[in-house]
Amino acid sequence: DIQLTQSPSSLSASVEDRVSITCRASQSISNYVNWYQQQPGKAPKLLIYTASSLKRGVPSRFTGSGSGTEFTLTISSLQPEDFATYYCQQTYNMPPTFGQGTKVEI
Amino acid sequence: QITLKESGPTQVKPTQTLTLTCTFSGFSLSTSGVGVGWIRQPPGKALEWLALIYWDDDKRYSPSLKSRLTITKDTSKNQVVLTMTDMDPVDTATYYCAPTDARGGWFDPWGQGTLVTVSS
Numbered sequence: 001d002i003q004l005t006q007s008p009s010s011l012s013a014s015v016e017d018r019v020s021i022t023c024r025a026s027q028s029i030s031n032y033v034n035w036y037q038q039q040p041g042k043a044p045k046l047l048i049y050t051a052s053s054l055k056r057g058v059p060s061r062f063t064g065s066g067s068g069t070e071f072t073l074t075i076s077s078l079q080p081e082d083f084a085t086y087y088c089q090q091t092y093n094m095p096p097t098f099g100q101g102t103k104v105e106i
Numbered sequence: 107q108i109t110l111k112e113s114g115p116t117q118v119k120p121t122q123t124l125t126l127t128c129t130f131s132g133f134s135l136s137t138s139g140v141g142v143g144w145i146r147q148p149p150g151k152a153l154e155w156l157a158l159i160y161w162d163d164d165k166r167y168s169p170s171l172k173s174r175l176t177i178t179k180d181t182s183k184n185q186v187v188l189t190m191t192d193m194d195p196v197d198t199a200t201y202y203c204a205p206t207d208a209r210g211g212w213f214d215p216w217g218q219g220t221l222v223t224v225s226s
Contacts, residue, residue: 001169032211034212036153043202043216043217043219044153044213046212050210087152095167095168096158101152
């Protein structure tokens with residue numbers, strides 16, 4: 001199975017801060033990475049697919065980048081509703097795997 | 107609008123079999139490329155993919171849980187059923203279902219999830 005390692009595991013930030021989360025894969029996975037946001041007690045929501053494509057309706061302050069083994073989710077100006085846990089997922093091959101999550105706290 | 111809802115028991119005993127149903131609307135599992143997957147999340151832990159079934163009845167399972175899982179679909183009822191045998195307390199988790207596409211593989215949107223507790 002392909003392992004995904006997210007860093008940091010948690011971070012503290014303030015409103016309007018720029019935040020970046022890294023996802024590293026145990027092997028090259030091209031651009032087959034997706035990012036999800038999960039707010040406490042809620043189901044995950046898709047933010048970005050194939051590394052850099054923004055899902056329709058997701059604010060443009062969310063951007064994804066990377067290819068190969070290293071990927072980044074960036075929030076350009078953190079908003080109160082962005083405090084949540086973020087997961088990366090690879091769909092390069094079966095089984096699809098998730099990172100361990102990054103919790104963004106105030 | 108696509109919606110999904112998971113249903114099933116909230117509690118099962120160790121060694122019992124869990125049966126969960128995902129009932130969905132807004133898409134069809136008879137459409138080429140469409141699939142529905144199950145993902146779980148133990149309390150306070152990360153997401154874990156379990157199983158996936160595609161429109162053509164192709165089925166995929168987590169290698170670590172394959173011997174305990176069965177996924178089926180009823181296209182006419184817009185339902186996908188997941189069974190997991192020999193339940194253990196470590197299987198306590200919120201179980202989600204979500205649609206996917208064979209080309210992309212991402213899950214979107216997700217059902218609200220159902221918490222299953224395994225306890226005697």
